[in-house]
Amino acid sequence: MSSLNTQLHHLQFLEPIQLQSGAEFGPYTLVVETYGTLNAQCSNAILVCHALNASHHVAGVDEKGQIGWWDNLIGPGKCVDTNDYFVIGINNLGSCFGSTGPMSNDPSTGQPYGSTFPVLTVEDWVKTQERVANHFQIKKFAAVIGGSLGGMQALTWAILYPERLEHCVVIASAANLSAQNIAFNQIARSAIMSDPDFHGGNFYAHGVVPNRGLRVARMVGHVTYLSDDDMAQKFGRTLRRATNEAQDYRFSFDTEFEVESYLRYQGDKFSEYFDANTYLLITRVLDYFDPAKSFKGNLNEALSQVLAKFLVISFTTDWRFAPSRSREIVKALLDNQKQVSYAEIDAPHGHDAFLLDDPRYHQLIKAYFDQMKREK
């Protein structure tokens, strides 16, 4: 087993990018982390796209001791084997882990962008990612892979740059957000925007952070990532005081049940490291994603020009992006006579399953990537 060969890059792009909104934005920086070694033909590159709150740090352990968010899947000898592949993780534009985002200083004012940071789309992100591919002189990715919002980026790669990826792996995703999905995003945004410490997005100048709103936002999100059964299994109705055998109610509004304690902890932790403007931005990126929109809602037409071979995966207990949503993508690909493999994994962990170490899920990914290697 060879080393992960982690390389951290701060890529600066001087030329402004034309955004879908019509605005121009730039210069900007993207933080990129790579693993493995790019071969001479530049044919073994895999792009990993992140979801809402993740980053470029996909595999291995960073200088802060943090494990990459897909480390269980990606590394030497793992399902996505960095002995074979050169894997690229990118922190997207607008995020808050080093790439240019709302927290960054606007060079024209010397102040953080805050509320003036442009609203982006998945298409915008993919265009910025294409520049990263060019930087590494990668003409065609062996695969672009992502879960949830990451899957939407993979799908968009196949639509925008059909000749630049051999395989497209879309996990626990959807071709657009349902009204219910949008509703949960809006609740999260309302919690943030109605926090008096938000100051219309320009809280940096006030030396405060809208962490009460951000905490509620994260709690809303978190519940939608877990399955009802999984929560019942993990927490049930257990009361918080492990030392209190009687399990008596305290008749108050303080944290009483284990599930409350867990959610509050998750919310607090998140509000300490995540930027509120980035949360608004990325939930809106999700809301706006809708490749069929330019084709009067016809997903078949939106996918008619793709050339990549697809692997689509969903999880039975995912109610955020349920299997039926993945099947819409699969059907549109099949209607277009594209090559697509689809698996519906019977896993208990809801939407979060795409990040977890489920043997059937990981074996499937491994088999697919092994097959990719043999096809080379």
Place this chain on the structure above:
Amino acid sequence: MSSLNTQLHHLQFLEPIQLQSGAEFGPYTLVVETYGTLNAQCSNAILVCHALNASHHVAGVDEKGQIGWWDNLIGPGKCVDTNDYFVIGINNLGSCFGSTGPMSNDPSTGQPYGSTFPVLTVEDWVKTQERVANHFQIKKFAAVIGGSLGGMQALTWAILYPERLEHCVVIASAANLSAQNIAFNQIARSAIMSDPDFHGGNFYAHGVVPNRGLRVARMVGHVTYLSDDDMAQKFGRTLRRATNEAQDYRFSFDTEFEVESYLRYQGDKFSEYFDANTYLLITRVLDYFDPAKSFKGNLNEALSQVLAKFLVISFTTDWRFAPSRSREIVKALLDNQKQVSYAEIDAPHGHDAFLLDDPRYHQLIKAYFDQMKREK
């Protein structure tokens, strides 16, 4: 068709009540609205228990022009026929529609109770309702009926006062809240309690209302009342500007989609009329409801002494209290060889279905109440 014969009562109870928390509370007032006429034997009374945000105003039109929340079900010639039955609607203790609650003045201080109002349980409510039955000299209700949290009260009547109801009608309810249910309640409470205008529950003295928090709380609740399909049907991904044929994105965080507009409207409206402390209180009443708790989680034992005949109804698309939750109640009753009818209504409207005018649902209720009448 005779008149509804609506009577509004403000019943004052001078003797304090012993609460489940151990505290005593009283004197207190309950607002009660009745329809129809109590017969000489006091044998035709039906008690209607309300859910989170409803009141005593169950049927007909009140002086403000508001239609009762179950007017589609209850009235002269309707499924629950007020020509035959004397129907009682009660605003529960702690609510905010006239009965004593956190907004009321504490006679010992001359100030609103606010944060000092006691945390209640469904059992406490049913005990206060029993006093209302005594006031009307009703020894035995023909039926106690409720949906959602109202169903929990009906179930508790059957457990606490088995000889005082002939029929128990439990609609869209559950024998306790799941971890996911509790989680959504906690998110709602967190939104309220982290609003700076909440002032630890004593906002009345500050002349403010935590309506930003209350709005978010209501939005969270509202999404859980609707089904995913129903939201897709009603709103889909339609953009808000009906006049904008192009349906272009505006690239902002303002209300963009119809579903956002709807939820915001619902949240705003709710925050204008509902008391924040009552919201905390009633969500906690829900969390705490768990009749099996005193029996080491054994629902069969909790229901072993009931004498009422049961009608249990659930709705296929209700994901807040799914049909499986109603079936737990039905199974425990059957295991105890109790008389129970159960119907799972194939309705698209999620949890809200219990309030709506679905023909199959209403015909079922009508048939059940007609049968009750024939049995008399």
